Amino acid sequence: MNIVNKKSYINKKEFIYSDSIIQYQVKNLERGNIIGPNAIVLHRTFSKGSAISLIENSWKSSRNTDNIGAHFVIDKDGTTYQVISLKKYANHLGKIRPRCALTGSCDSTYKSKTLREQYLSELKKDYPERYPYNQDSIGIEVVAWYDEK
Known part of the structure; x- marks a missing residue:
């Protein structure tokens, strides 16, 4: 097993900078300041589309973002997108x-x-x-x- 040591960091806006995470900020999904966080909640889409289609066609273009969003989206091939600052919360739970x-x-x-x-x-x-x-x-x-x- 090859282990690659990649330099990663979190910037002032609370986005992770890493070779393995793509920043794709969607400001209209960000809510107030997060408390903690105390937990990580894993969701699974009910979609045959890609992460980009979810972000662009559902989240980025939606006028009503009251019940949608997540900090990260992981595509079927493992590509990871961060769409919301870790300082903010998203409406990903009911x-x-x-x-x-x-x-x-x-x-x-x-x-x-x-x-x-x-x-x-x-x-x-x-x-x-x-x-x-x-x-x-x-x-x-x-x-x-x-x-x-």
Whole structure:
């Protein structure tokens, strides 16, 4: 195995400069300042297209970026693009759900809350007592197409 020592660094704008990461900033995806980050969230696209088509046709040209974005996009061939500064957060996650909803352990008081009340209650918790959310996590989108065959 050959290991190549490449010089990499993070600049003042919080973009990684490396031979293996291409900077392709999409400013309209950047939100406020990130907290932490506390987590890295890995996503997989449901797309047969390339990372560039996702960035240019979906993200860069979209007028409504409320629910899209990620800090990095990894193409099928492994090419990695950084599209958002590490200082900013992206809307790569939906509203966080309580952990008890997935384990079936929510008590009746919690179950009686509206979804909005549950969401606001989760935001008050410290990580890792809750799932990560946009403001405290780095999003990585992997371009892939799931095939059951």
